[in-house]
Amino acid sequence: MRKTLIIGALAFVLGGGAVFIYLKHSAHSNSYATMHEMHHGKSGGASQGMMQGHMHDEMTMPGLQGKDTTETEVADLRKIFQQHMEIERRVTNLPDGISTFTASENPEVRAAIVSHVSMMVTRLAEGKNPEVIIQSPTLDALFDVHEDIETEIEVTDTGVTVIQTSSNPEVVKLLQTHAAEVSDMSERGMAAVHERMSQ
Template sequence: MKKRYLYASLAALSMTTMGAFVVQAQMMTGHDRLHAQHGGDGMGHNEHTMPGLRGANTTQAETAEMQTLFRNFTLIERDVRNLTNGISTVTTTSDPDTYNALVSHVVGMIARVEANDNPEVIIQSPTLDVFFMRGENIQSEIEVTEDGIAVTQTSNDPELVAALHRHAAEVSDMVDRGMQAVHEQMMN
């Protein structure tokens, strides 16, 4: 008689535990799923491999640039002015490798937006979606400087202006806090 109760209790406990795992899996954020996807294959979440920087439409060079920028975020300074019709940013660094990655990344991403060529990076902010859908409505001026890059982007489209403001703030947060900013963004 005691065995039957024990088996029934174990079965109930097992069903409860399985139910909890199902609920937990359903509640996972994109960030959590990224960890789960890369947890056991040697490509797990870490500051070295940064698997989330790969995309469906990125080159190895682009991924390497983003890795350099995230590894060296403390070496980057950024000034942003929100304009009524866009943004004006100046991003600088004194580190040569970071400088090269910064200039190439910014110029490359602006060219991708102009060509409607979404890189589909795993950790890419949803803010960028509107750029890749309607990037032809953004006017960009780029000036490569001795220590960085100055960019002014404007638009007559209020939704694009709002997205430019949001994206500039997201990039500034990444410059201030590195990958931690991305983690928090993905968890929201």
């Protein structure tokens, strides 16, 4: 069975690239602002290295925390990161955007991917940037231009196909850049995040 959703004036789902999104407001929320500032370069030095070591713990993954993310969102993202080797992903750059396919033979991983995509579609439709601590700056930029992007999503028994297009060449570049970032994460997991944040 296939379900096709065509979403106009949205920007960014897992197929296009959002994978840094998750955790709920909780007792950790008090440290969110400090950790987010450190990620975005407002603090540095040895303390930043220590914080990054904490943020990227492979089991608890506190760096997945955002300003209003939910338990379901973080659970999906944690599953995606921890079992990234079970994800198949293909990206094709189009003249006006991207076409991606993200899937898994593992039903639990596949369910997490589909859930993640649907929640991101909702976030982009509402312009609700989760501002996750380890989030790529490219994702922030995509939220800023979400009205310039059209998204078509097809959910199948094997995974999710996403086509995202824009008439704005700068937005097309953002889509293609972040799609590549997500492919890197699907291949290397949290190591890709560590590397990007150390640059």
